[in-house]
Amino acid sequence: MSTEFEVKSLCLNHFDRVGFASAVRPSTLGAYEKWLGDGLHGEMNYLSRHLEKKSDPQKVLPGAKTWIALTHHYDTLEPLSIEVVDDLRQNKLGWIARYARGGDYHQLISQKHLLLINAFNLMFPKEQFVGSVDTQAVLERDVAFQAGLGWIGKNTCLIDQKKGSFFFISEILTTLELIPDKPVFDHCGTCTRCIDACPTDALEEPRKLNATKCISYWTIESKTRAPAELASRFGQNIFGCDICQDVCPWNQKARRSLDLPSQATSGVVDLQEFLALSDLEIKGRISGTAMSRAKPQRLRENIEVALRNSFSAITDP
Numbered sequence: 282m283s284t285e286f287e288v289k290s291l292c293l294n295h296f297d298r299v300g301f302a303s304a305v306r307p308s309t310l311g312a313y314e315k316w317l318g319d320g321l322h323g324e325m326n327y328l329s330r331h332l333e334k335k336s337d338p339q340k341v342l343p344g345a346k347t348w349i350a351l352t353h354h355y356d357t358l359e360p361l362s363i364e365v366v367d368d369l370r371q372n373k374l375g376w377i378a379r380y381a382r383g384g385d386y387h388q389l390i391s392q393k394h395l396l397l398i399n400a401f402n403l404m405f406p407k408e409q410f411v412g413s414v415d416t417q418a419v420l421e422r423d424v425a426f427q428a429g430l431g432w433i434g435k436n437t438c439l440i441d442q443k444k445g446s447f448f449f450i451s452e453i454l455t456t457l458e459l460i461p462d463k464p465v466f467d468h469c470g471t472c473t474r475c476i477d478a479c480p481t482d483a484l485e486e487p488r489k490l491n492a493t494k495c496i497s498y499w500t501i502e503s504k505t506r507a508p509a510e511l512a513s514r515f516g517q518n519i520f521g522c523d524i525c526q527d528v529c530p531w532n533q534k535a536r537r538s539l540d541l542p543s544q545a546t547s548g549v550v551d552l553q554e555f556l557a558l559s560d561l562e563i564k565g566r567i568s569g570t571a572m573s574r575a576k577p578q579r580l581r582e583n584i585e586v587a588l589r590n591s592f593s594a595i596t597d598p
Contacts, residue, residue, distance in 0.1 A: 284457075284459065285301065285459050285460050287404070288349065288401075288457075288459060291400055292349065292351060292397060295351075295396060296351040296353050296393065297352050297353055297354050297444065297448065298351070298430050298441065298444070299350065299351050299352075299428075299430075300350045300425070300428030300429045300462040301347055301348065301349060301350070301459045301461050301462050302348040302424050302425075302427035302428040302461050303346070303347065303348070303427070303461045304339075304345040304346055304347055304348055304454060305338070306336060306337065307335065307423040308426075309420060309422075309426075309433075310335070310336055310423075312488075313335070314332070316489075317329055317332070320493075321490070321491045321492055322492050323492045323493040323498055323503060324502065324503055324504060325492065325498075325502055331418035332418075334417070334418030335418045335419065338454060341413075341417055341418065341419070341454055342409060342411045342454045342455075342456065344409070345454050345455065346455065346456055346458040346459075347454075347455050347457055347459040348424045348428060348452050348454055348455075349428075349452060349454075349455060349459070350425045350428035350451075350452050351390075351451050351452065351453070352425065352430055352431075352439075352444075352448040352449065353390060353393075354447055354448040354449075355379055355380055355448060359379075359548060359549075362376050362518075362522075362523045362524060362527050362548075363527050363528060365549075366516060369516075369517040369591075370591045371591075373551070373553055374517060374549050374550065374551060375517050375519035375551075375555070375583075375584060375587045376516075376517045376518050376519065376522075376548055376549065377520045377548040377549075377550065377572070378497065378518070378520060378521025378523050378548070379523055379548060380447075380521065380571060381520055381521055381570060381571040381572050382547070382548050382570065383570060384569060384570065385569055385570055385571050385573065386414070386449050386571060387414055387415060387416070387571070388569075390414040390449060390451050391414055391416075394412030395412070397410075397412075397453065398410045398453065401455070401457075405457050408455055408456045408457040409455065409456045410453050410454070410455045410457075411453065411454045411455075412451070412452070412453050413451060413454065414451040414452075417452075417454075419454075421450040421452065422437075422438075422450065425439050425452075426439060426464055427461070427464055428461070428462050429462035429463050429464055429465055430450075431446070431465060432464070432465055432466065432467045432468060433467075434446065434469050434475070434488075434531075435469050435472070435473065435475055435476060435484065435488055436476075436484060436490075436525035436529065437488055438525070438529075440468070440469075440529065440531050441531075442465070442468055442531065445529065445534070446526050446529060446531065446532060447526060447532060468531070469487070472530065473487075474528040474530070475526075475528055475529055477528075478524050478525060478527075479524060479525055480496070480516060481494045481496060481511060481515070482494060483495040484525065494511065495522070496515050496516075496518045496522035499511070499512070499515070500515070500518060500519060500520050500521060500583045501521055501574075501575065506582060507586070512586045512589075512590075515586055515587065516590055517552075517587045517590065517591065518583075518587070519550070519552070519580065519584050519586075519587050520575065520580070520583065552587055552588050552591070553588070555580075555584055556581060556584050556585070556588070558577075560577040560578075563577040563581075
């Protein structure tokens with residue numbers, strides 16, 4: 282039994298897919314540097330500060346040889362956001378992106394990493410292992426692409442031909458040398474559904490996302506209010522956005538749910554009821570979820586935008 286087979290078998294007890302990539306300079310680093318240089322990252326200055334580590338895995342773990350790339354699905358069986366948009370507006374309801382519902386994925390996946398790393402330490406006592414789920418300076422999609430877990434789609438998401446793109450990517454960097462997997466071919470073809478569907482034109486061209494136009498950026502990352510004209514195109518999205526994934530044919534073929542706590546939580550909220558909550562009540566409502574990074578005032582601002590969009594949709598001829 283090969284070392285690679287043993288490691289993959291253990292990983293698949295906790296994750297949907299696993300692949301190996303060499304711990305080298307990311308293949309997409311040049312494009313990423315240009316993206317930063319063009320200012321398409323908006324206020325997310327931490328992305329520039331992390332650039333040195335992202336360019337060299339040795340800065341994260343000296344002696345690193347292999348990335349163990351992992352994916353874990355989070356999609357729900359709820360209707361697609363694009364299928365219920367009229368109902369959301371008419372009933373003054375808001376939409377929370379699927380990844381942010383229920384239990385915080387950082388905690389869940391970190392726990393799975395800990396189980397794996399404890400097992401790896403017993404199997405390979407001379408090697409080192411460092412887990413990452415949005416916690417290290419890593420170009421995650423590049424690592425997962427190099428590990429053969431999918432291709433980077435025109436919506437900039439990693440897409441698995443059989444499982445779509447509703448999944449979390451995480452990694453374990455190790456000094457253990459493992460035979461790398463081969464990247465897969467791009468299967469987007471001539472399809473431009475994600476680009477065509479984006480209400481804010483944030484996907485300026487295939488695989489080029491302008492964060493300063495993106496609904497997810499404005500409802501989660503930015504510390505300032507979006508310009509009124511742009512906000513009028515946010516629809517009912519109050520935290521994140523699923524549109525460019527919802528319209529992707531690969532997701533429509535692979536919709537499914539697994540064991541994340543988010544599966545028990547609806548992404549639809551009553552905007553007027555939520556707006557009436559106190560700060561303490563809002564914090565209680567989002568405690569333990571990926572939404573807990575947002576301040577109550579920011580959520581209120583997002584909800585006010587969605588309510589204005591609801592009334593506009595009702596009053597427009």
